[in-house]
Amino acid sequence: MIAGMARAATTSDVFNAIAEPQRREILVLLRAGERPVTELAQELGMTQPGASKHLRVLREVGLVRDRKAGKQRLYGLDARGLRPVHEWAGGFERFWNESFDRLDAYVQDLKQTRLEEN
Amino acid sequence: MIAGMARAATTSDVFNAIAEPQRREILVLLRAGERPVTELAQELGMTQPGASKHLRVLREVGLVRDRKAGKQRLYGLDARGLRPVHEWAGGFERFWNESFDRLDAYVQDLKQTRLEEN
DNA sequence: CAATCATATGCCCATATCGGAATGCGTCAA
DNA sequence: TTGACGCATTCCGATATGGGCATATGATTG
Numbered sequence: 001m002i003a004g005m006a007r008a009a010t011t012s013d014v015f016n017a018i019a020e021p022q023r024r025e026i027l028v029l030l031r032a033g034e035r036p037v038t039e040l041a042q043e044l045g046m047t048q049p050g051a052s053k054h055l056r057v058l059r060e061v062g063l064v065r066d067r068k069a070g071k072q073r074l075y076g077l078d079a080r081g082l083r084p085v086h087e088w089a090g091g092f093e094r095f096w097n098e099s100f101d102r103l104d105a106y107v108q109d110l111k112q113t114r115l116e117e118n
Numbered sequence: 119m120i121a122g123m124a125r126a127a128t129t130s131d132v133f134n135a136i137a138e139p140q141r142r143e144i145l146v147l148l149r150a151g152e153r154p155v156t157e158l159a160q161e162l163g164m165t166q167p168g169a170s171k172h173l174r175v176l177r178e179v180g181l182v183r184d185r186k187a188g189k190q191r192l193y194g195l196d197a198r199g200l201r202p203v204h205e206w207a208g209g210f211e212r213f214w215n216e217s218f219d220r221l222d223a224y225v226q227d228l229k230q231t232r233l234e235e236n
Numbered sequence: 237c238a239a240t241c242a243t244a245t246g247c248c249c250a251t252a253t254c255g256g257a258a259t260g261c262g263t264c265a266a
Numbered sequence: 267t268t269g270a271c272g273c274a275t276t277c278c279g280a281t282a283t284g285g286g287c288a289t290a291t292g293a294t295t296g
Binding site: 036049055070071073 | 242243244245
Binding site: 154155156166167169170171173174188189190191 | 271274275
């Protein structure tokens with residue numbers, strides 16, 4: 001508990017939860033609506049325990065919620081947790097629009113603009 | 119090599135690279151411009167080797183590029199790799215609005231059910 | 237209750253990962 | 267050339283992770 005944690009717990013950080021490709025696939029699938037575990041496992045070509053484990057991680061970070069439906073347990077999307085991810089990445093938007101060669105000029109432009117504003 | 123990989127290599131997947139909070143902090147810092155390793159380490163309260171390791175990961179996924187400047191090595195942002203992240207998360211945009219409504223309806227259902235039970 | 241279907245958990249293994257400490261290595265200055 | 271500086275790399279230890287497999291738990295039906 002005290003020494004060298006390898007990484008922020010995947011169960012407490014959305015960024016970490018979506019670092020797993022299969023978990024991202026699950027989320028994409030769930031955009032089409034609620035699904036039982038077995039169906040998800042089948043469509044994604046993974047075992048049922050595998051799907052359950054991934055779903056557990058997604059549930060613990062709040063990206064998914066589950067609902068009992070008779071014998072089954074339906075998993076549904078709760079995408080609110082993805083909003084911070086979207087916004088964080090969006091904070092870099094202006095940087096991927098400017099090519100590197102232009103970035104320097106861009107910074108110069110900003111400076112110039114500021115000068116002109118004063 | 120063949121059996122049970124724990125996770126997609128952090129060095130080959132942007133999602134995985136940004137799963138580390140400190141690496142995200144580095145990227146944020148670099149929006150202000152190029153920085154040498156020691157300065158990054160200092161501002162983020164990590165050791166120099168620690169910073170170097172994180173920078174290596176970021177470099178290998180292409181989120182950062184480096185340039186020699188005399189004794190120093192300046193790291194700069196290359197945010198293009200964050201665009202897929204932004205777009206992927208953006209694919210859920212309509213869902214994190216709808217989620218509220220669904221959740222609300224769900225809560226209403228619960229209340230209604232309880233009332234009927236009493 | 238017993239049998240059955242759906243899902244969750246526990247265990248084991250191989251590997252990845254992070255942090256710390258020591259060290260290698262290239263570059264600049266005296 | 268010899269230090270000193272800046273950074274990268276390597277080794278180590280502790281831990282997290284994902285997959286496979288067996289099994290436990292839950293709920294439904296007969």
